[in-house]
Amino acid sequence: MDKKxxxxxxxxxxxxxxxxxxxxxxWLYWTLLPKxxxxxxxxxxxxxxALNTIIDINGYNRDRMSEEYAGPxxxxxxxxxxxxxxxxxxAEIVSYPGGETWxxxxxxxxxxxxxxxxxxxxxxxxxxxxxxSSTTDVTGELVWVGRGTTAEIExxxxxxxxxxxxxxLGAVHNLACLQKGAxxxxxxxxxxxxxxxLQMGWAGIASFRGMRGGPGQPxxxxxxxxxxxxxxxxxxxxxLPVREGDILKQRLMASEKITAxxxxxxxxxxxxxxxxxxxxxxxxxxxGEVIFSAHLFEGMTKLGANDNTSGSAxxxxxGRLLNTLIQEGRLPKPKRTIRFLWGPEFSGTSLWVKAxxxxxxxxxxxxxxxxxxxxxxxxxxxMCLMRTTYGNPHYINDVVENLYRYVGxxxxxxxxxxxxxxxxxxxxxxxxxADEPFYYSIETHYGASDHEVFNDWGVQVPGVMMIxxxxxxxxxxxxxxxxxxATQLKRAAAIGAAGAYTVANADDNMAIKIAGxxxxxxxxxxxxxxxxxxxxxxxxxAETLADSYKSARTYVEGAVLNEKDTLDSILELAMDKxxxxxxxxxxxxxxxxxxxxxxxxxxxxxEATARRLGQKPVVIALTDLEKKAVKIIPKPTAKITxxxxxxxxKYIDGVPAAEKAKYPYASEVSSTGELQLLINGxxxxxxxxxxxDAQAQRRSTVQGILNYLQILKLAGLVEM
Numbered sequence: 001m002d003k004k005x006x007x008x009x010x011x012x013x014x015x016x017x018x019x020x021x022x023x024x025x026x027w028l029y030w031t032l033l034p035k036x037x038x039x040x041x042x043x044x045x046x047x048x049x050a051l052n053t054i055i056d057i058n059g060y061n062r063d064r065m066s067e068e069y070a071g072p073x074x075x076x077x078x079x080x081x082x083x084x085x086x087x088x089x090x091a092e093i094v095s096y097p098g099g100e101t102w103x104x105x106x107x108x109x110x111x112x113x114x115x116x117x118x119x120x121x122x123x124x125x126x127x128x129x130x131x132x133s134s135t136t137d138v139t140g141e142l143v144w145v146g147r148g149t150t151a152e153i154e155x156x157x158x159x160x161x162x163x164x165x166x167x168x169l170g171a172v173h174n175l176a177c178l179q180k181g182a183x184x185x186x187x188x189x190x191x192x193x194x195x196x197x198l199q200m201g202w203a204g205i206a207s208f209r210g211m212r213g214g215p216g217q218p219x220x221x222x223x224x225x226x227x228x229x230x231x232x233x234x235x236x237x238x239x240l241p242v243r244e245g246d247i248l249k250q251r252l253m254a255s256e257k258i259t260a261x262x263x264x265x266x267x268x269x270x271x272x273x274x275x276x277x278x279x280x281x282x283x284x285x286x287x288g289e290v291i292f293s294a295h296l297f298e299g300m301t302k303l304g305a306n307d308n309t310s311g312s313a314x315x316x317x318x319g320r321l322l323n324t325l326i327q328e329g330r331l332p333k334p335k336r337t338i339r340f341l342w343g344p345e346f347s348g349t350s351l352w353v354k355a356x357x358x359x360x361x362x363x364x365x366x367x368x369x370x371x372x373x374x375x376x377x378x379x380x381x382x383m384c385l386m387r388t389t390y391g392n393p394h395y396i397n398d399v400v401e402n403l404y405r406y407v408g409x410x411x412x413x414x415x416x417x418x419x420x421x422x423x424x425x426x427x428x429x430x431x432x433x434a435d436e437p438f439y440y441s442i443e444t445h446y447g448a449s450d451h452e453v454f455n456d457w458g459v460q461v462p463g464v465m466m467i468x469x470x471x472x473x474x475x476x477x478x479x480x481x482x483x484x485x486a487t488q489l490k491r492a493a494a495i496g497a498a499g500a501y502t503v504a505n506a507d508d509n510m511a512i513k514i515a516g517x518x519x520x521x522x523x524x525x526x527x528x529x530x531x532x533x534x535x536x537x538x539x540x541x542a543e544t545l546a547d548s549y550k551s552a553r554t555y556v557e558g559a560v561l562n563e564k565d566t567l568d569s570i571l572e573l574a575m576d577k578x579x580x581x582x583x584x585x586x587x588x589x590x591x592x593x594x595x596x597x598x599x600x601x602x603x604x605x606x607e608a609t610a611r612r613l614g615q616k617p618v619v620i621a622l623t624d625l626e627k628k629a630v631k632i633i634p635k636p637t638a639k640i641t642x643x644x645x646x647x648x649x650k651y652i653d654g655v656p657a658a659e660k661a662k663y664p665y666a667s668e669v670s671s672t673g674e675l676q677l678l679i680n681g682x683x684x685x686x687x688x689x690x691x692x693d694a695q696a697q698r699r700s701t702v703q704g705i706l707n708y709l710q711i712l713k714l715a716g717l718v719e720m
Contacts, residue, residue, distance in 0.1 A: 029409060033498055044324060045494040046430070046490065050310075050314050050316070057079075058481070069271045076296065080093055088320075095273060096272065100268045100271070104264075105266055107121065109262050109263075110263075127201070128200070129237075129238060130185075131205075134234050137263050137264075139259060141160075141162070141258070142260055144253055148168065148172035158180050158182040169237050189201055197243040202477070207231035274344075276342040277340065279339040280322055280334070282337040288362050288363065290336060290365055291365075292340045292369070293368045297344040306473070309373075322338065338501070350646070354647070361641075366463030368466070369466045370449040372467060372488070374488065378472075379470060379483065381468045381469055383408075383439065385466060387442070388462045389695065391675075395515075395569050398514065407428055407494070411424055411426065428487075429490075432486050449465055455677075457648060458641055510573065514570050519567065519591060522563035532552075542615050546618045553602060555694050558694025633682070637716060648676075651716055652717070654715065668707070670699065676712070
């Protein structure tokens with residue numbers, strides 16, 4: 001077949017498959033699982049059960065009692081008790097050394113004159129007392145300092161007074177209290193006040209090191225033999241919600257003289273890192289595992305119904321429903337083990353992962369749930385799927401996306417179905433939950449949760465995150481169960497459970513189905529990158545046309561490389577590697593054809609752009625450095641994963657500073673973490689740059705990548 005026919009075929013394929021992915025057929029809603037199995041999972045999922053768990057753990061902003069610090073915490077007790085009630089195997093608490101944390105015991109703020117009234121109390125609402133506040137009993141005049149700028153604080157002459165601000169509580173404390181002698185700070189919480197004037201963010205104050213020279217001034221150099229002085233002890237901080245704080249603000253701005261008494265009692269508590277684990281055993285211990293994660297703690301004092309008791313409750317519900325269906329014979333026993341992990345965000349999860357390297361070595365993928373319980377319409381939110389980066393290409397993205405589409409497209413009334421009885425084709429609604437569409441969005445990668453532990457270069461377990469965003473009560477006192485929705489929880493549990501089970505029980509036929517689904521989705525994703533590339537050319541000027549065209553091609557070329565890497569990941573599910581591998585090979589040819597068609601169309605657009613700008617068409621030619629980069633294929637060494645999560649960092653840190661200085665890269669590599677993940681022994685350096693540039697706002701350079709690779713080589717982490 002000649003090149004012209006190949007391009008025509010590929011364009012036709014792009015149109016057909018692209019439309020299939022972009023539009024849902026009104027009479028067909030599918031999942032990778034058979035219809036009877038997805039119906040069992042959806043039917044068994046109980047949003048009310050998950051909501052009850054949220055209420056059991058975080059029904060209100062609770063002051064943690066001292067006995068909890070001795071262990072176990074209430075959160076771990078509730079999860080463990082329910083796991084045993086549901087009959088999941090291996091349910092236990094796994095503890096690791098923790099440290100010390102601040103604990104508020106008492107926090108009372110009373111106006112003394114001219115009125116006698118309570119202004120704030122930790123008993124009324126725990127976040128009213130800022131974490132880090134020191135034990136004290138002081139009385140002082142209140143003084144208004146506005147946003148708490150240096151000029152406002154200096155003008156207010158705050159020494160010996162209690163400052164009131166609508167600026168950052170921590171920053172104002174550092175300047176007004178630790179440097180200017182104020183007794184303490186009262187913050188009016190400005191955390192999204194326009195729709196909820198009663199909520200307050202979880203805030204804290206702390207010691208402030210390195211301030212001997214004052215803000216913006218160089219600190220005095222300490223003598224080498226003199227140890228640095230201990231940082232000053234924190235004072236105290238209270239918070240008021242906007243509704244109440246505004247009254248105090250207006251009184252102070254009217255020059256009313258107000259005196260208040262602050263009584264604070266706090267202490268340091270020792271604690272352990274508590275993780276809860278359980279699993280549903282697979283029939284083949286050698287076939288691999290799937291792991292759910294959700295953080296049960298985010299610090300020891302901050303609480304949140306949605307962040308993240310909801311994720312913890314939902315993976316628990318996923319475990320309950322799957323175990324029930326399997327034990328009752330309503331679902332076949334999966335080939336692969338499905339494991340569950342709850343713990344402190346990052347800190348506890350990483351410790352468990354490091355301690356269980358043999359499990360990680362056979363774990364195929366991770367589904368992380370963080371903030372999944374929000375009532376979507378109440379929060380004006382979308383249920384988002386955060387995909388892996390190109391550095392961790394994996395079919396778990398398409399498996400979970402398939403279920404998002406099934407629930408999202410099937411749970412809205414379509415005009416084509418208006419005359420029928422089932423206007424909502426695959427209705428997934430909890431008996432006591434919201435009856436509304438499933439607003440969803442498939443997103444590019446975002447970290448900042450426990451899936452990043454699994455995605456880490458030292459672990460290499462591809463992980464996706466399910467999250468509802470925006471969250472209007474995020475990290476505030478308003479993050480309570482009244483913002484949660486049983487329907488949303490039911491849908492999240494069903495999607496997570498079905499996604500994990502799809503992978504856990506996958507055979508060769510399922511691997512082929514996943515490969516077909518992935519190839520279909522790939523046409524749409526490549527098409528999106530094609531549109532991005534067109535926009536880059538549309539914005540080109542005469543002097544930037546060549547660079548713009550080169551950059552535009554990178555978006556398509558990088559996407560094609562990623563989609564083929566994703567298809568390759570499916571082979572790990574296959575028993576008959578030859579047959580499944582042949583099918584995957586055909587799907588990769590399809591992806592190549594679609595990519596080539598896009599590149600041909602992009603060339604045509606470049607030529608039209610060149611005519612518009614009065615320029616000659618651009619001819620792409622590799623530079624000498626790029627030719628060199630094509631010949632270099634960095635290969636990872638065993639040292640990368642031998643220490644588990646972040647274990648490789650010691651080798652990078654061990655490269656002498658003088659050697660690192662020879663290979664500057666900071667301004668020329670968009671993400672060293674992503675660069676590391678893209679080193680797989682197959683990608684050459686130029687392809688690595690394309691894969692990075694296709695997903696980053698800031699472009700990398702070949703020389704910057706080569707320089708960083710030299711540092712990794714010195715660290716013994718890669719071979720060239």
